[in-house]
Amino acid sequence: MTGPQGRATVSREGALELAERYVCPDRVRTLRALAVDLVVGRREGYRLWDVDGRDYLDLHLNGGVFNLGHRNPELVDVLVDALQTLDIGNHHFPSVERSLLAEQLVGLTPGSRYAVFASGGGEAVDLALKSARRATGRRKIVSVTGAYHGHTGLALAAGDERAAESFLSDGAPRDFTRVPFDDLEAVERALGAGDVAAVILETVPATVGFPLVSPDYLHGVRRLCDEAGALYVADEVQTGLGRTGSLWGVQRAGVVPDVLVCGKGLSGGLYPLAATLLSERAGRWLEEDGWGHVSTFGGAEVGCRVGRAVLDITTRTSTQDRISALVARFTTGLDELQRKHPDRLLEVRQTGLVIGLRFDHPQGGMLMTKALHGLGLWAMFAGFDPSALQVKPGLLMDDEMADDVLARLDRAVATLPAGAVS
Ligand SMILES: Cc1ncc(COP(=O)(O)O)c(C=O)c1O
Known part of the structure; x- marks a missing residue:
């Protein structure tokens, strides 16, 4: 199929099928097992849209590739x-x-x-x-x-x-x-x-x-x-x-x-x-x-x-100030999250905006990835410890988006089984 300017276009299902056939079969299957079938289309700032138009906040940023936002103008x-x-x-x-x-x-x-x-x-x-x-x-x-x-x-x-x-x-x-x-x-x-x-x-x-x-x-x-x-x-x-x-x-x-x-x-x-x-x-x-x-x-x-x-x-002063404000906001917000869910959220690991959350379930991070995906937020569990979730807020994120992230984290944590391991 051909779209504007003669570019080939393909549906989300079509892209997944091609990826499964030619690029990364096991990865496609593993993500699908988590109900994650995201194929990224439009992207801007700290937002992503899948090719069908569903929007997500990006809290993974590909490990920091998009620290300053997608397609920073x-x-x-x-x-x-x-x-x-x-x-x-x-x-x-x-x-x-x-x-x-x-x-x-x-x-x-x-x-x-x-x-x-x-x-x-x-x-x-x-x-x-x-x-x-x-x-x-x-x-x-x-x-x-x-x-x-x-x-x-x-x-x-x-x-x-x-x-x-x-x-x-x-x-x-x-x-x-x-x-x-x-x-x-x-x-x-x-x-x-x-x-x-x-x-x-x-x-x-x-x-x-x-x-x-x-x-x-x-x-x-x-x-x-x-x-x-x-x-x-x-x-x-x-x-x-x-x-x-x-x-x-x-x-x-x-x-x-x-x-x-x-x-x-x-x-x-x-x-x-x-x-x-x-x-x-x-x-x-x-x-x-x-x-x-x-x-x-x-x-x-x-x-x-x-x-x-x-x-x-x-290194701009305004960026430094933004980072400091976000660090403080996430410190307070995550502290509240832990007080609210002590039986689910075991550990908040925060070094500035390098943040890991460890849950009281061996697959807690993975379950969070799935729940957050359902809530329109993309965050990845830690590859070598699926009980943990990586949280990487954008360095230029505004306060309103930071609060939205914290609210979605709260809703996702509430879906985890409580006190599963300890
Ligand atoms: C800490 C660390 N070092 C090295 C790398 C490798 O970088 P690249 O994927 O660009 O080769 C990564 C990638 O995720 C990383 O997280």
Whole structure:
């Protein structure tokens, strides 16, 4: 079937059928089992419409890709304007756009000296771990059980074991050690032999439902890395770009990493872009080996323009004020929610606007995804802990929408079975 301007159009059912046949059969079936049959059509701000016109609030934002809203008009203008004169660019040559974005990122990121660009977070994590290996001459990578760093090579091997093993991509197991989250003694033991290149940490682990971090944990990891000569790699793909209330989550904790990885929101939701920010030590190879790492689409010039605008908007006083107001509103609202549903909502985990809710039911987060979908709100359960729900409010959301989100959460929690486990 053909729509306006000769574009092919397809119904929601048709799109689901094609996706099930050609793209992601199991994913379509799993979502359908949850009664989720959303095929996104129109999108604007923090609202989505499925192709049949049903509207949703987006409280998932694809992990922060849409921090500043879907099709943020300021960012759309920047991209359209960039396309008048630029394209992806040639990654072999120095480029004005990449250089300016690199300067801006390094200026905003304590401890960083160089910026290397990628087209996605996994690729940027791979580069972080490669750099740590080259800087230290060691192979071993320490990560956290239940971590998620992407589905590319080293990133996949450092993440959840099951995902890597099923593709026979778990690396040489002796090169990847996992430790429980928030356990400093385990990190100390893992670093004991002095053979570790890097400890990689999501500042707040997303896929286990954003558990709270003990106040001294990140500092402790920093100290242990220094003592062992290992690099601290901060994966800020979800926690970066303002979501914790600071530009980077590690800044909120007062920790300076050797390497910081950002992605998702840097794209403005419009052009794929990620970056690995390297300290002097981690990035020394850039001084020695001009083609040590190359990426055709990493740092595409039109994307860099958008990335700069993302940083401008995110660091603006009005945005900072909006984030602070939202943090306070969600703190109060979620506290009320927990007082109202103590037998259902076990834990509110809030680090700025990085929020996880854990329920008193092993599938509580999943049941919430389903109930909220029915109430026109899109939020995802935590992939590695279905008892938890990820809550990611847009950074520019207004108070009225925040209250609407809290009201829908309240209605959805009320549908959960009470006191199922304890
Ligand atoms: C914490 C974290 N790191 C890395 C990645 C990988 O990013 P990408 O999907 O862009 O490769 C993700 C993606 O969800 C993530 O959440």
